[in-house]
Amino acid sequence: MKDLAIGVFDSGIGGLTAVRAISEIMPNENLVYFGDTFRMPYGNKSIDSILYCANQNMRFLESMGVKIIVAACGTVSSYIKKLSSQVPLFEVITPASTAAVEVTKNSKIGIIGTAAAIKSNSYLNCINGIQRKVKCWQRACPLLASIIEDGDIEYKNTNLRVLLDSYISPLIRNDIDTLILGCTHYPLVQPVIKRMFGSKINLIDPSREVAEFLKMFLKNNRLNRESERTGIQKFYVSGDTERFSLNAKRFLNREITVKNIDIESY
Numbered sequence: 001m002k003d004l005a006i007g008v009f010d011s012g013i014g015g016l017t018a019v020r021a022i023s024e025i026m027p028n029e030n031l032v033y034f035g036d037t038f039r040m041p042y043g044n045k046s047i048d049s050i051l052y053c054a055n056q057n058m059r060f061l062e063s064m065g066v067k068i069i070v071a072a073c074g075t076v077s078s079y080i081k082k083l084s085s086q087v088p089l090f091e092v093i094t095p096a097s098t099a100a101v102e103v104t105k106n107s108k109i110g111i112i113g114t115a116a117a118i119k120s121n122s123y124l125n126c127i128n129g130i131q132r133k134v135k136c137w138q139r140a141c142p143l144l145a146s147i148i149e150d151g152d153i154e155y156k157n158t159n160l161r162v163l164l165d166s167y168i169s170p171l172i173r174n175d176i177d178t179l180i181l182g183c184t185h186y187p188l189v190q191p192v193i194k195r196m197f198g199s200k201i202n203l204i205d206p207s208r209e210v211a212e213f214l215k216m217f218l219k220n221n222r223l224n225r226e227s228e229r230t231g232i233q234k235f236y237v238s239g240d241t242e243r244f245s246l247n248a249k250r251f252l253n254r255e256i257t258v259k260n261i262d263i264e265s266y
Helices: 016-025 047-063 093-103 115-120 122-130 144-149 158-172 186-200 206-220 241-252
Strands: 006-010 031-035 068-071 108-113 135-140 178-181 202-204 233-237 258-260
Touching: 006 016, 006 047, 016 031, 016 186, 016 206, 016 241, 031 047, 047 068, 068 206, 093 122, 093 178, 093 202, 093 206, 108 115, 108 122, 108 158, 115 122, 115 135, 122 135, 135 158, 144 158, 144 186, 158 186, 178 186, 186 202, 186 206, 233 241, 241 258
Parallel strands: 006 031, 006 068, 031 233, 108 135, 108 178, 178 202, 233 258
Antiparallel strands: none
C-alpha cells in the first residue's frame, strides 16, 4: 500500500505546480498525473459538467491503483463534497485558506480564482469557518488559466501583465496583505505577480500547502513510502501530448514522457 502512487488531476497544466511541490517535499513518492487538456478550462463550465469531468478523472486514477487522489484544481475543489472516491480524496482549498489566515497580519485577504470557484464562495466560506474576523475580497479571473495554458508566462508578455493588473489591482486597493492564488495554474505566474506588486502582498500557493498537508496525512496514517529511491512519475493527458511535454519541461525543469488517454472511456 505504501508504494502505491499519489494520484493528481487537473484541467490542464496547472496541476504540475502540485507535482512540483510534492516532488520537492516528498521526492520518494510515486505519482500519477492526469491533465484534462482536451476539455480545459473547467472554470467556465456548468457544475454538472465539472462534476462529470472530475468523476471520469478520478475513475482513471483509481484504475491506476493510486493510494490517494488530489484534486489539484480550484474549480473541482470548490465542489469536492459532491464527489466520492474509492480512496482518500483531497482538495486544495482548505490547506490554502488555513495558510492565508495564519499569514495575514491585517486580517484582509484577497482571492483570485476561476469564475466557477469564485461563484461557489468555497474559499470565502472556508476562511470564515476558520476565522470570522477576517475580511475577504474575491475576483474571478476567467481568462487567466487559458493564457497560462498557452505557455507564454514571462514578464515581457504585455497581455499577461495587463490581465493580472486588471484582476489584482482592485483587490490591492482594499489594502489586502495576503492573496490566495485560487487556481493551481496561477502559481506558474507567481514570479510575474511578485515583480508587479512587490512586497505588498503575501502569495498563498495552494499546491505548496496541499503538498505539506499530504505529507502529514501520509505519515500519520502510515501510508508514506519509505524507500530512499526517487519515486516514479507517470503523466497522462486527454489532449496534445507534445504541447504538454514542452510546457512541462519549463515548469519541472526536466524532460517527461506523456501518454494520451481516452478519458471518455472512464
